Amino acid sequence: MIRAQNFNKEVEAKINIDSKGVLTDIIFSAYNKTSIKKSLRYKALIVKNASPTSSKEQFDDEQYFVIEAGERKNISKTTLSLENKERTIVFVLLYEEEKVIGKDRIVINGFEGEDDMQPKVVQKDNLIEPNKRKQSQDIDLMKGLVFENTKTKPGRDFYQMFYLAYQNNNINGNEIVKVDEVLAIGGNTQIKIYAGNELVVQFFLNPRSSYIKEMVDQSILRINQYFIHNRAISQNTIQY
Structure with missing residues (x-):
């Protein structure tokens, strides 16, 4: 038997975006749902212009942080220029020691042919019913990058x-x-x-x-x- 891994159960990773025309603020946060203080590490990554022969790293931030019991805190922030409507992948992972305990992922301008909103944000996980994705959850967002x-x-x-x-x-x-x-x-x-x-x-x-x-x-x-x-x-x- 293989034990299923639960992400965001004890500490939840979250990405929030604030679009201001061409510029978009990307804010990474963590929420400690437990009753104990935790010492963790996060890795936040943003990739623009992903194509069959090119994946350009736009933002890469990795730091240790301490989060109090019940605390919700911003752990990283950056601002992107999306004037060309580039397909952009944003994700964050939370580590306790070397184990991933939290993750979130957002795709900006993810689908061709959609309306001209800028940026267009697609939360991929919301397209799948929660009870159908629990068994298949892994670090799928990193595969092939x-x-x-x-x-x-x-x-x-x-x-x-x-x-x-x-x-x-x-x-x-x-x-x-x-x-x-x-x-x-x-x-x-x-x-x-x-x-x-x-x-x-x-x-x-x-x-x-x-x-x-x-x-x-x-x-x-x-x-x-x-x-x-x-x-x-x-x-x-x-x-x-």
Whole structure:
């Protein structure tokens, strides 16, 4: 038997938006429903312009915080410009130690062909009856998300090839994957690939297309192995 995980039961994560024309305030909050003070960590993330070959991280905030019993508090805030009506995904996760206990997700400008409200907000979870989604709730909002922070053309070439390979292999890891390009010795750059906070792959970048292709293949293999290993550990932990 596998125990179902309950999100927002003890501490509820919430995203509120306040549209002011082109500018939109995004406010992340937490509500402690318990009778004890808790020390938690949140991760708030906003992604704009998600497409088959591009996911641009717009906002990334991760901090520890303390919340009193029965307290509702704002934990993070940012302001976005949505003048181009970009499809924008907003989500927040609440962690107690390394366990996710709360989450919320909103999609802005989520569906093509809808009316011209700006922003148009679609609360995806509201489209599903609560009794039908309890069994399937997991960290689904993170599956398939790959973000980039590249600085050079070879870095962008690697990211685009890596992203397409990630999708084509249907990896859909349950943690955010991030491709970072950082400066290294001698003016070179280094690629670092993270799954969540875990560094899984790192190598010095070479602009040769054959080298980039080889490193894409190796990186996809190692990322896939990472998620397979994590799923095996998780299943052994929650089965009894």
